Amino acid sequence: MSSNPTKPSRGRPKTLDRDHVLDVAMEAYWKEDIGNLSLNEVCRRSGVSKPGLYREFSNEDGLMKAVIIRYQEQILNPVQQMLHSENSFRETLDSLVSFATSASCHHESPMGCLFIKMRESRSHLGEATRSQVDFLEEQALTAFKKWVERSKAKGEFSADMSSEFAATYIDAQISSASSQLARGEDPKIVKKILSVAFSMLG
Amino acid sequence: MSSNPTKPSRGRPKTLDRDHVLDVAMEAYWKEDIGNLSLNEVCRRSGVSKPGLYREFSNEDGLMKAVIIRYQEQILNPVQQMLHSENSFRETLDSLVSFATSASCHHESPMGCLFIKMRESRSHLGEATRSQVDFLEEQALTAFKKWVERSKAKGEFSADMSSEFAATYIDAQISSASSQLARGEDPKIVKKILSVAFSMLG
DNA sequence: CTAATTAAATACCGATTGGTACAATAATGA
DNA sequence: TCATTATTGTACCAATCGGTATTTAATTAG
Numbered sequence: 001m002s003s004n005p006t007k008p009s010r011g012r013p014k015t016l017d018r019d020h021v022l023d024v025a026m027e028a029y030w031k032e033d034i035g036n037l038s039l040n041e042v043c044r045r046s047g048v049s050k051p052g053l054y055r056e057f058s059n060e061d062g063l064m065k066a067v068i069i070r071y072q073e074q075i076l077n078p079v080q081q082m083l084h085s086e087n088s089f090r091e092t093l094d095s096l097v098s099f100a101t102s103a104s105c106h107h108e109s110p111m112g113c114l115f116i117k118m119r120e121s122r123s124h125l126g127e128a129t130r131s132q133v134d135f136l137e138e139q140a141l142t143a144f145k146k147w148v149e150r151s152k153a154k155g156e157f158s159a160d161m162s163s164e165f166a167a168t169y170i171d172a173q174i175s176s177a178s179s180q181l182a183r184g185e186d187p188k189i190v191k192k193i194l195s196v197a198f199s200m201l202g
Numbered sequence: 203m204s205s206n207p208t209k210p211s212r213g214r215p216k217t218l219d220r221d222h223v224l225d226v227a228m229e230a231y232w233k234e235d236i237g238n239l240s241l242n243e244v245c246r247r248s249g250v251s252k253p254g255l256y257r258e259f260s261n262e263d264g265l266m267k268a269v270i271i272r273y274q275e276q277i278l279n280p281v282q283q284m285l286h287s288e289n290s291f292r293e294t295l296d297s298l299v300s301f302a303t304s305a306s307c308h309h310e311s312p313m314g315c316l317f318i319k320m321r322e323s324r325s326h327l328g329e330a331t332r333s334q335v336d337f338l339e340e341q342a343l344t345a346f347k348k349w350v351e352r353s354k355a356k357g358e359f360s361a362d363m364s365s366e367f368a369a370t371y372i373d374a375q376i377s378s379a380s381s382q383l384a385r386g387e388d389p390k391i392v393k394k395i396l397s398v399a400f401s402m403l404g
Numbered sequence: 405c406t407a408a409t410t411a412a413a414t415a416c417c418g419a420t421t422g423g424t425a426c427a428a429t430a431a432t433g434a
Numbered sequence: 435t436c437a438t439t440a441t442t443g444t445a446c447c448a449a450t451c452g453g454t455a456t457t458t459a460a461t462t463a464g
Contacts, residue, residue: 011440012430033325035237038421049443051424060422120322120381123235165394172395176378179322192367193374197399213410214460240451251413253454262452405464412459421450429442434435 035124061126112182237326263328314384
């Protein structure tokens with residue numbers, strides 16, 4: 001609002017690169033065990049002192065919440081967009097499956113979804129992160145449900161189940177696939193499993 | 203071999219109750235986060251001193267391996283027995299689903315499968331426990347595969363897929379259900395998801 | 405009774421954790 | 435120039451971790 005154009009700041013100029021820290025932390029939480037990655041380790045890897053990190057994110061909970069919000073913006077929102085395309089249910093479903101079982105663009109190996117990983121390690125999250133994850137879950141289920149409802153209206157969804165349950169079912173299968181990928185299973189097999197699990201929907 | 207009938211023991215009599223410690227540890231690992239449950243905590247809860255626990259199990263890895271072996275004997279083996287019944291594929295599958303989604307006999311709430319939980323927290327396991335888990339996984343996949351093969355021979359398995367893949371698929375769905383239960387989801391919904399996921403098999 | 409043997413628990417070890425007190429540093433405004 | 439303001443990093447805190455050295459207690463063999 002006031003500090004963007006020039007530099008009306010007063011004290012010692014800030015050198016801490018918030019985005020860099022978030023990049024490092026996101027990749028770390030994504031690829032490794034969330035409950036086993038310490039703040040100290042994040043500091044080491046991002047080259048930031050511990051008090052610096054605490055000044056920026058308050059505490060571990062604050063850092064993780066910032067990470068999951070960043071993940072939402074960078075990864076989850078584009079997926080949600082997919083659900084609003086004009087394609088048929090089957091086409092969209094195939095896109096979803098392909099996205100879920102392929103390595104994401106900028107990372108070498110497939111490793112599942114950070115959001116789903118956090119949901120699975122709920123006990124390691126702080127309060128703020130946990131409620132953010134809950135919010136995302138609600139959002140995802142709603143998006144799936146509306147997608148199914150629209151597909152039903154178009155006559156493209158033939159399975160005899162409520163849109164609510166269909167959303168739960170799709171979410172469960174995608175989550176399972178994410179876990180398998182994170183565990184190191186062959187993406188082709190994971191994709192095949194998803195195909196079979198979704199074979200009766202359209 | 204030699205110490206069973208009477209007491210040919212020499213030194214101070216042992217008071218440590220191995221079975222009690224294993225009961226406490228199994229329930230704890232089962233219900234709570236594996237990577238967050240310390241040896242100290244197991245000692246506290248079982249009323250055993252730390253050196254006592256180390257004398258009995260060598261180290262944390264030894265304790266966890268003893269726990270998973272106990273779990274295999276008490277829980278997993280009976281399930282494997284189910285796969286060798288004379289019932290039809292559908293009947294056996296229903297039994298499997300019911301077992302997987304119901305609370306186990308002696309515990310209040312459903313909480314999934316300890317073996318699957320350990321498989322998911324692979325990074326927290328020691329070497330011995332990890333290889334025991336690997337062995338159990340191999341055993342489970344083989345059992346599923348042979349079950350499918352026998353069912354195919356009886357003409358009760360109609361889906362067009364290899365027995366190998368069918369085993370993988372069944373394992374993935376059961377694992378997913380276990381995770382959902384452990385996360386606290388409604389067993390009825392989890393069961394419904396399994397039913398849908400298995401609807402095309404028989 | 406004594407020596408040998410075995411298991412018991414207290415009290416410690418170094419490492420690591422999440423989190424902070426504090427003094428040094430670098431900028432601005434007067 | 436000099437106080438004010440804001441950010442820095444070192445060096446620390448208590449708690450906990452997995453694991454162990456050591457002493458004491460309880461038993462049997464001779």
